Amino acid sequence: MLRISERAAVFPDSPIRKLVPYAEAAKAAGRIVHPLNIGQPDIKTPQPFMDTLHHYGKDIIAYGMSQGEPEFRQAMVGYYNTVDIDVNADDIVITAGGSEAILFAFHIVAEPGDDVLIFEPYYTNYNAYACMSSVHLRPVKTYAANGFHLPSDEEIKAAIGPRTKAMFISTPNNPTGTVLSESEMHRLAAIAREYNLYVISDEVYREFCYDGESHTSVLHIKELEDHAILVDSISKRYSACGARIGALVTRNHVVRDAAIRMAQGRLCPPVIAQAAATAVAKLGMDFFIPLREEYQRRRDVTYEGLMKTPGVTCLLPKGAFYVMAEMPIADCETFAKWLLTDFSHQNETVLVAPGPGFYATGKYETPGNGLNQIRLAYVIAPEKLERAMEILARGVDAFLEATITAHKS
Amino acid sequence: MLRISERAAVFPDSPIRKLVPYAEAAKAAGRIVHPLNIGQPDIKTPQPFMDTLHHYGKDIIAYGMSQGEPEFRQAMVGYYNTVDIDVNADDIVITAGGSEAILFAFHIVAEPGDDVLIFEPYYTNYNAYACMSSVHLRPVKTYAANGFHLPSDEEIKAAIGPRTKAMFISTPNNPTGTVLSESEMHRLAAIAREYNLYVISDEVYREFCYDGESHTSVLHIKELEDHAILVDSISKRYSACGARIGALVTRNHVVRDAAIRMAQGRLCPPVIAQAAATAVAKLGMDFFIPLREEYQRRRDVTYEGLMKTPGVTCLLPKGAFYVMAEMPIADCETFAKWLLTDFSHQNETVLVAPGPGFYATGKYETPGNGLNQIRLAYVIAPEKLERAMEILARGVDAFLEATITAHKS
Numbered sequence: 050m051l052r053i054s055e056r057a058a059v060f061p062d063s064p065i066r067k068l069v070p071y072a073e074a075a076k077a078a079g080r081i082v083h084p085l086n087i088g089q090p091d092i093k094t095p096q097p098f099m100d101t102l103h104h105y106g107k108d109i110i111a112y113g114m115s116q117g118e119p120e121f122r123q124a125m126v127g128y129y130n131t132v133d134i135d136v137n138a139d140d141i142v143i144t145a146g147g148s149e150a151i152l153f154a155f156h157i158v159a160e161p162g163d164d165v166l167i168f169e170p171y172y173t174n175y176n177a178y179a180c181m182s183s184v185h186l187r188p189v190k191t192y193a194a195n196g197f198h199l200p201s202d203e204e205i206k207a208a209i210g211p212r213t214k215a216m217f218i219s220t221p222n223n224p225t226g227t228v229l230s231e232s233e234m235h236r237l238a239a240i241a242r243e244y245n246l247y248v249i250s251d252e253v254y255r256e257f258c259y260d261g262e263s264h265t266s267v268l269h270i271k272e273l274e275d276h277a278i279l280v281d282s283i284s285k286r287y288s289a290c291g292a293r294i295g296a297l298v299t300r301n302h303v304v305r306d307a308a309i310r311m312a313q314g315r316l317c318p319p320v321i322a323q324a325a326a327t328a329v330a331k332l333g334m335d336f337f338i339p340l341r342e343e344y345q346r347r348r349d350v351t352y353e354g355l356m357k358t359p360g361v362t363c364l365l366p367k368g369a370f371y372v373m374a375e376m377p378i379a380d381c382e383t384f385a386k387w388l389l390t391d392f393s394h395q396n397e398t399v400l401v402a403p404g405p406g407f408y409a410t411g412k413y414e415t416p417g418n419g420l421n422q423i424r425l426a427y428v429i430a431p432e433k434l435e436r437a438m439e440i441l442a443r444g445v446d447a448f449l450e451a452t453i454t455a456h457k458s
Numbered sequence: 459m460l461r462i463s464e465r466a467a468v469f470p471d472s473p474i475r476k477l478v479p480y481a482e483a484a485k486a487a488g489r490i491v492h493p494l495n496i497g498q499p500d501i502k503t504p505q506p507f508m509d510t511l512h513h514y515g516k517d518i519i520a521y522g523m524s525q526g527e528p529e530f531r532q533a534m535v536g537y538y539n540t541v542d543i544d545v546n547a548d549d550i551v552i553t554a555g556g557s558e559a560i561l562f563a564f565h566i567v568a569e570p571g572d573d574v575l576i577f578e579p580y581y582t583n584y585n586a587y588a589c590m591s592s593v594h595l596r597p598v599k600t601y602a603a604n605g606f607h608l609p610s611d612e613e614i615k616a617a618i619g620p621r622t623k624a625m626f627i628s629t630p631n632n633p634t635g636t637v638l639s640e641s642e643m644h645r646l647a648a649i650a651r652e653y654n655l656y657v658i659s660d661e662v663y664r665e666f667c668y669d670g671e672s673h674t675s676v677l678h679i680k681e682l683e684d685h686a687i688l689v690d691s692i693s694k695r696y697s698a699c700g701a702r703i704g705a706l707v708t709r710n711h712v713v714r715d716a717a718i719r720m721a722q723g724r725l726c727p728p729v730i731a732q733a734a735a736t737a738v739a740k741l742g743m744d745f746f747i748p749l750r751e752e753y754q755r756r757r758d759v760t761y762e763g764l765m766k767t768p769g770v771t772c773l774l775p776k777g778a779f780y781v782m783a784e785m786p787i788a789d790c791e792t793f794a795k796w797l798l799t800d801f802s803h804q805n806e807t808v809l810v811a812p813g814p815g816f817y818a819t820g821k822y823e824t825p826g827n828g829l830n831q832i833r834l835a836y837v838i839a840p841e842k843l844e845r846a847m848e849i850l851a852r853g854v855d856a857f858l859e860a861t862i863t864a865h866k867s
Contacts, residue, residue, distance in 0.1 A: 051654055051684055054623075057566040057716040063524075066722060087521075094519045102514045102730065110503045110698040110731075112496075115472075145554045145702065148724040157466040161570045161592050177723025183570050183592060214463070245460050275460055289519040291729030293554065293702075307466040313475060314586025315557040319728040320700030321511065322519075 056183065061176045064406025071389035072400045081397040082389070083429070083437035088223065088370050090428045092288040092340065097328035105321065113320040115312040117143025117296070121323045124330035125296065131334050132255065134268045134279075140298055142308040143318045147253050147282035147295035148178065154278050154297060155182035157307045158215040158247045165249070166208055166216045168199065170373055170407035170419055172223045172251070187213060188409040190418070193375045196364035197225035199233050205240055215247035215278075216240070221254040221264070224407050224424040225373045226348075226366020228258050231265045238272040247304075248273055253282040253295075254369035256337040259345040262367045268298065275301045285370070286337075287329045292322035344370060347427040347434055354438025355425075358445050373404070373424050376445065381405075381423050384448050391451075394443045401425055401441070465592065470585045473815025480798035481809045490806040491798070492838070492846035497632065497779050499837045501697040501749065506737035514730065522726040525718050526552025526705070530732045533739035534705065540743050541664065543677045543688075549707055551717040552727045556662050556691035556704035557587065563687050563706060564591035566716045567624040567656045574658070575617055575625045577608065579782055579816035579828055581632045581660070596622060597818040599827070602784045605773035606634035608642050614649055624656035624687075625649070630663040630673070633816050633833040634782045635757075635775020637667050640674045647681040656713075657682055662691040662704075663778040665746040668754040671776045677707065684710045694779070695746075696738045701731035753779060756836040756843055763847025764834075767854050782813070782833050785854065790814075790832050793857050800860075803852045810834055810850070 065087055072082045116122070122138040129136050144150040159165060161183035167175065169188040179186045189208045191197040199205065205216075216237060220229040229237075241248050250267035258264050267277040282295035297308050312318075348365075351372055355361045360377025378384045385403045392398055404422030425441075427434055474496055481491045525531070531547040538545050553559040568574060570592035576584065578597040588595045598617045600606040608614065614625075625646060629638040638646075650657050659676035667673050676686040691704035706717050721727075757774075760781055764770045769786025787793045791812045801807055813831030834850075836843055 051656070051710075053566050053712055053716050054569045054572070056569060057720075060565075060716055060719045060723070062719055063722040066524075089520050091518070093517045098519070099514065102511045105508065105511045108502045109500070110507070110700045111498050112699045115475075145558075145728070146725060149554075152724075156469075156590065157462050160463045160465060163463070174723055174725070177720070181565065181720065181723065247460070290521045291519045291726060293726070293728045301460075303462055307462050307469055310469045310471055311466075311586070311590065313472040314469070314583055314590065315561075316555060316583070317700060317702070319554070319702045319731060321730055321734075322728060325730075 056180060060180050064173050065402045068385055068389060068400060071386055075389045075398060079396070080393050083397065083399045083433065083440060085425045085427070085437055086400045086402045088285065088426045088428055089290060090285065090288045090370070091430060092343070094288050095329050095332060095336070097332065098287065098289060098325040101325040101328045102321070105324065110320060113317040113323065115317050116309050117141065117318055118320065118323045118327070121327045121330065124327045128330045132266070134266055136268065136298055136300065140300055140305060142297045142305060142312055143323065144295040144297055144312070145318050146284065146293040147251060147280050148174070150280040150295045150297035151175065151178040151249070151251070152181055153308045153311050154249045154280065155179065155184045156311065157304055158249070158278070159184045163212045163214050164210060166205070166213050166246070168218065169409060170197070170224055170404065170422070172219060173406040175217065186217070186409055191225070193362050193364065193373065193422070197222065197227040197373065199229065199236065202236060202240060206244070209244050209246070213244070213246065215249050217249045217251070218267070219251040221257055221368025223254065223369050224371045226369045226371050228262050228264060228368040234265045234267070234270050238270050238276070241276045242272060246276065247278055248276050249278045249280060251280040253280070253285050256286055257341060257344050257370065258368040259341070259348055260367060264368070268300070277301070278304060283326050283329065287326070289326070289329070292326060293319055294322050294326045344427070346431050348372070350431050350434045351425055351427040351438060354435065354442065358442040370426050370428050371424055372427070373407070373422055375422050378421060378445065378448060380420055382420065385423065387448060388444050392444050392447055394440050397436070397440050399437050399441050399444065465589060469589050473582050474811045477794055477798060477809060480795055484798045484807060488805065489802050492806065492808045492842065492849060494834045494846055495809045495811045497694065497835045497837055498699060499694065499697045499779070500839060501752070503698050504696055504738050504741060504745070506741065507696065507698060507734040510734040510737045511730070514733065519729060522729040522732065524721040524726050526550065526727055527729065527732045527736070530736045530739065533736045537739045541673070541675065543675055545677065545707055545709065549709055549714060551706045551714065551721055552732065553704040553706055553721070554727050555693065555702040556660060556689050557583070559689040559704045559706035560584065560587040560658070560660070561590055562717045562720050563658045563689065564588065564593045565720065566713055567658070567687070568593045572621045572623050573619060575614070575622050575655070577627065578818060579606070579633055579813065579831070581628060582815040584626065585818070595626070595818055600634070602771050602773065602782065602831070606631065606636040606782065608638065608645065611645060611649065618653050618655070622653070622655065624658050626658045626660070627676070628660040630666055630777025632663065632778050633780045635778045635780050637671050637673060637777040643674045643676070643679050647679050647685070650685045651681060655685065656687055657685050658687045658689060660689040662689070662694050665695055666750060666753050666779065667777040668750070668757055669776060673777070677709070686710070687713060692735050692738065696735070698735070698738070701735060702728055703731050703735045753836070755840050757781070759840050759843045760834055760836040760847060763844065763851065767851040779835050779837050780833055781836070782816070782831055784831050787830060787854065787857060789829055791829065794832065796857060797853050801853050801856055803849050806845070806849050808846050808850050808853065
């Protein structure tokens with residue numbers, strides 16, 4: 050009997066994408082479905098990116114350097130300098146999206162069977178990279194009530210096991226929107242040094258911090274000189290998700306050299322997109338000012354919509370494009386599906402991501418984590434968002450009504 | 459003490475690229491270095507590929523489908539049909555180069571610690587994908603004297619262990635240029651069925667078969683319906699190595715679904731390059747006629763050059779861009795480096811890939827395999843190749859002379 054491996058058999062489906070067939074069916078039935086489920090911005094990719102494609106001058110799309118094109122890495126150095134991150138081109142390994150940077154980082158810090166501590170809720174695709182690396186994610190829970198900030202040092206230390214090799218953070222966070230403060234980063238640094246852990250930090254939403262909140266990078270923390278592995282990507286920053294250009298950045302030369310060997314293994318990152326990314330990496334910080342304002346407006350509309358909905362708990366998120374909301378609904382998996390199959394208001398409905406996909410439910414903790422939560426991505430225009438939030442609020446009402454009626458009958 | 463994982467620490471360097479610093483030094487010293495080391499063709503990427511970039515019309519480089527863009531997969535179906543491979547768009551998972559397809563395939567067929575049988579000499583980067591997957595490559599030796607064709611069934615079966623999950627082949631082969639015959643493919647099929655093994659087949663050089671030799675794909679073999687996993691890439695076919703567009707193709711739906719889940723994990727393959735690849739996938743078979751003639755000329759020049767060099771053994775390779783030659787030199791690692799550091803003829807020298815990198819030396823077999831061999835890539839223009847082969851022949855003479863002199867003194 051021909052079988053696939055157990056690791057492939059248990060490889061997780063994307064919980065964010067699994068409602069898509071229901072959304073497609075709703076659309077096919079003529080309904081408008083407002084997409085609040087994925088972080089695909091509707092912002093145009095900057096013109097210099099497109100101009101580079103339109104004037105691409107090489108005759109041969111040849112292999113590039115495994116570590117990434119020197120010109121692009123140099124442009125990235127310039128970009129990092131503007132956000133007070135002092136690195137040089139040798140510290141940067143260009144990857145096929147932030148995804149590949151995480152894959153390399155997991156392989157480098159952990160043996161198969163080792164574990165990496167992570168704060169949950171967390172971005173569901175991290176499970177995929179953990180599977181590809183045979184690494185266990187060891188979750189430490191954070192809570193909506195305190196804005197999903199770090200738990201106490203004691204709680205974090207209690208989660209560290211003999212095979213824990215790293216802490217994985219995301220700041221600004223997907224799915225919570227939480228921006229870790231400088232003092233939180235120093236707390237993590239102290240723990241990392243005490244327990245000899247790497248700190249892998251996904252900072253792809255760096256520019257999207259609101260209300261004047263400032264971002265602290267793992268590479269800003271002097272004590273983490275050897276411990277810090279930055280995961281980065283141009284996907285969100287320049288609205289170029291499909292380009293698949295990311296980076297692993299570290300000042301630890303042993304880590305970097307291992308990443309370069311892995312990079313050699315897969316030959317090179319995409320070269321055409323790197324040329325275009327070089328142009329946008331030089332755009333400077335002014336580029337982000339109107340963009341940040343736009344996203345802050347979207348965040349405000351989303352948050353106000355949630356606050357108008359009775360029973361919803363969430364603190365105002367300070368960054369990224371997401372909000373994780375606690376709903377007055379026990380089972381948001383059912384609710385999210387019901388919105389697509391059984392509900393509409395004036396022929397409109399919404400597609401949201403149910404909470405459980407963002408928790409390592411059932412692995413180390415009791416099942417059911419996140420079942421009363423949904424994640425919303427605020428990546429569509431404010432007027433559309435406003436409407437979507439109104440539809441969502443009506444959906445909550447109608448779902449509760451239907452549930453009560455069902456219970457009564 | 460902060461350490462990296464053992465798997466990262468032992469992750470292999472690219473043996474093909476490790477002589478590059480010596481080549482750079484030779485160039486810096488004013489010498490001409492003819493590159494015979496890597497499979498980077500000097501052929502121009504077809505104009506329709508470039509035209510697509512120059513007229514790229516989308517405003518947002520958004521995420522594409524994880525499995526690959528439907529249009530591109532449909533164009534690939536058309537391409538496969540022209541080479542008598544009957545598949546549909548659902549059977550194709552687009553990957554970031556053939557590299558990622560191999561990575562997915564290894565994860566799908568094998569648990570960490572399982573092994574995959576491979577015929578050596580083999581393309582050195584397979585070691586990297588094996589490391590990334592914690593899979594052991596279990597080599598079965600093939601020999602220059604019989605054109606690196608398959609050994610007997612008995613020899614192949616003797617190499618299959620309790621944890622062997624697949625046989626990995628490459629046809630036309632890198633580094634040997636060997637094209638497996640239809641009857642060899644049927645022999646593999648019988649063994650695969652008897653031992654419940656997958657057959658993973660890297661066929662990225664499919665179009666480059668010479669002397670009228672015809673190519674047999676793993677997907678041509680009916681008995682392998684469930685067993686066959688095709689690894690493909692546009693890199694060599696359309697001289698677009700830097701685009702990073704490959705594919706995993708299988709009629710086994712369990713394998714395919716696992717590959718799609720892994721593909722969802724890393725979100726999507728590069729979208730810009732897929733658009734351009736769609737244009738070239740439609741070029742049809744006539745496109746390859748002059749290209750194949752050109753490569754055959756290059757093969758002939760290379761082979762003739764080798765045959766003129768006393769003591770060299772190799773059969774005329776029937777496909778791909780490579781020849782693996784047995785040299786009258788005991789240590790070709792030293793020889794290849796010496797060519798760059800100590801030798802020149804009229805201020806010219808050559809960069810070649812030493813044989814040992816293409817053998818799993820020291821793992822399952824005695825060390826020293828391939829030490830008397832070099833791999834040459836014939837990817838430069840015939841007149842340059844002719845000159846390079848002359849320089850190489852003089853290098854062999856001079857090296858043997860120097861060695862004899864050293865022994866005498």
